[in-house]
Amino acid sequence: MLKKVVGQSLAIRILENSLKNNTVSQAYLFHGPEGCGKIFTAYIFAMAINCFSKNERKPCGTCISCRKFLQFSHPDIMFLFPIPNFEMTSNGEIKSQANQTEYQKYIQAKIDHPWNDYKFTGNTEIRIDQIRMIQQKLITTPYEAEKKVIVIENIEKMNNQAANAFLKTLEEPSENTVIIMTTKTINSLLQTIISRCQRIEFHPIKSTKIEIYLRHVLSLDPVKAKLISRLSNSNLEKAIVIAKDSNFENLEQTTKFFQILLVRDDQAFLAWQEHVITQSGKNNSILIEIINSMILFLNDIKAFQLCQDDIVNINQVKLISQFYEQNPYLLESLDQIFYFLEDLQGALKGHVNPKLVFGYIYNRLGTYFTNMRK
DSSP states (O other): OGGGSOSOHHHHHHHHHHHHTTOOOSEEEEEOSTTSSHHHHHHHHHHHHTOOOSSSSOOOSOSHHHHHHHTTOOTTEEEEOOBOOOOBOTTOOBSOHHHHHHHHHHHHHHHHOTTSOOOOSSOOBBOHHHHHHHHHHHTSOOSSSSSEEEEESOGGGBOHHHHHHHHHHHHSOOTTEEEEEEESOGGGSOHHHHTTSEEEEOOOOOHHHHHHHHHHTSOOOHHHHHHHHHHTTTOHHHHHHHHHHTOOHHHHHHHHHHHHHHHTOHHHHHHHHHHHHHHHTTOHHHHHHHHHHHHHHHHHHHHHHHOGGGOSOGGGHHHHHHHHHHOTTGGGGHHHHHHHHHHHHHHHHTTOOHHHHHHHHHHHHHHHOTTOOO
């Protein structure tokens, strides 16, 4: 199953050799950008460590140990991830029934839809209660497996109190314990934590590898696979979510916006604006994503001149070329435009009236294409 990890051949080779040669370290730190597969790899590696299969290709995914792992019910494998301030006992039991229900929903979401980013209500951290819980559980010997394994996601979200307590576990780990940590911001961690781990670096995944995965694993047609691979910005998790949701509404609305901008049809713009704001309701995150799509489209005008293989909106090359032909000097102003659009994303987050925001975008972008009306 480690072979299913996309685009991380060196990391996988190191982990497979450690399993084959029985040289698994006591602490690992998987670090790399968002969506590169480090958390997925941590899960598969944790499952492989205690897999009962006699076959060299571990984990098997079918033995009793693997099946329990896949249901998050293995007694010797523990998971830590950022959670809200749930009051817990030393055994890890959440005292409030409402909080327990929310926690179970999170776990079930991980089982059913591991690529989706399930959000807790409230601010999340890895807290001292969680560290005390694993310390309590590490006192005993393993129940069923050879080793106790702890997977800690996003360790950069461990608060100071928890990090100081966790150092004691990391400095003096039990002989039969393996700790696997993941982070996207290694430079934010305590040096004392980094120095006690075997570091495994994960790299951004090339869009071509994501495209191949989407075509051959998710059976997407070539055009959609290429489009999504470029939209994902080297983030395989994001690519899978886009592919499974099959929701290209934001891209379609962005295309309509630029078609309207091309001819400066003010009435059509007002109708478009009313539609997207009504459809989004009170969810400004949808409108923020539309502005993200606008930034991608403008970047495609730049790619049209410099490297057409980098165009994201590959099904809109004709429209992109029309904008480039109207203003071949746009490159000189792109950074200024991007800052302008990012500022307006911030305005939407601050609940500024969306009609003011999009009206401003329409008028401001129009000034960059002064030769449009023929």
